Amino acid sequence: EIVLTQSPGTLSLSPGEKATLSCRASQSVGSSDLAWYQQRPGQAPRLLIYGASSRATGIPDRFSGSGSGTDFTLTISRLEPEDFALYYCQQYGASRTFGQGTKVEIK
Amino acid sequence: EVQLLESGGGLIQPGGSLRLSCTASGFTLTSYAMSWVRQTPGKGLEWVSAISGSFTYYADSVKGRFTTSTDSSKNTVYLQMNSLRAEDTALYYCTKGSANYRPYYFDYWGQGTLVTVSS
Numbered sequence: 267e268i269v270l271t272q273s274p275g276t277l278s279l280s281p282g283e284k285a286t287l288s289c290r291a292s293q294s295v296g297s298s299d300l301a302w303y304q305q306r307p308g309q310a311p312r313l314l315i316y317g318a319s320s321r322a323t324g325i326p327d328r329f330s331g332s333g334s335g336t337d338f339t340l341t342i343s344r345l346e347p348e349d350f351a352l353y354y355c356q357q358y359g360a361s362r363t364f365g366q367g368t369k370v371e372i373k
Numbered sequence: 374e375v376q377l378l379e380s381g382g383g384l385i386q387p388g389g390s391l392r393l394s395c396t397a398s399g400f401t402l403t404s405y406a407m408s409w410v411r412q413t414p415g416k417g418l419e420w421v422s423a424i425s426g427s428f429t430y431y432a433d434s435v436k437g438r439f440t441t442s443t444d445s446s447k448n449t450v451y452l453q454m455n456s457l458r459a460e461d462t463a464l465y466y467c468t469k470g471s472a473n474y475r476p477y478y479f480d481y482w483g484q485g486t487l488v489t490v491s492s
Contacts, residue, residue, distance in 0.1 A: 269374045297476065299417065299477070299478075301478040303479075309417070309484075310466055310482040310483065310485055311466075311479075311482055312476065312482070313480050313481075316478045316480075321410065322480065324417050339386055354417070354418055356418070356478070356479075358475070358476045358477060359476050361420070362408070362420040362423075363420070364415075364417060364418040364419070364420070366417050367417055367418075
């Protein structure tokens with residue numbers, strides 16, 4: 267099973283700042299089969315990024331994904347108030363596993 | 374508009390059974406892989422099962438106890454959960470796959486239905 271480790275556990279930032287979230291896999295994720303999801307309090311997860319770097323429909327361009335192999339990054343260029351939430355990475359190449367999440371909180 | 378509406382959760386004693394339902398609208402359910410994903414505060418998000426055409430797949434933690442199926446006439450996917458354990462307590466989400474074959478990501482999620490296994 268591919269284990270995904272997200273860091274940091276919590277990111278404390280101010281609106282307008284840049285957020286950089288990391289997701290590291292225990293073995294290579296084939297064909298960049300990696301997705302990122304956002305979960306706001308009381309809501310279901312929402313797809314942000316798939317294929318490591320493709321934005322889902324309706325996702326603002328301040329969200330971007332990058333990486334390949336075992337190291338992946340989600341970047342939020344300028345945090346808006348609605349971006350303070352939990353973020354999960356997920357690999358879907360070999361079965362399906364999720365990272366433990368990164369919380370982006372208001373500083 | 375794609376929508377997924379889960380139902381069937383509740384409080385059940387250990388060893389009991391429960392059937393979750395997920396009714397889809399805005400797309401034909403059997404044209405896509407459908408999965409169940411559960412969430413707990415302690416273990417986070419965990420994929421539970423998937424159905425793609427006539428093929429079903431299960432996490433090791435539920436294999437032999439859970440069964441997923443579809444009813445195309447109702448555009449509904451089910452999760453039959455037997456021999457429930459305390460560790461099955463979670464919020465269960467129904468998810469739509471981006472395709473009917475692997476690899477696929479989860480492009481739509483329902484709002485979830487809560488299952489509590491306790492005596």
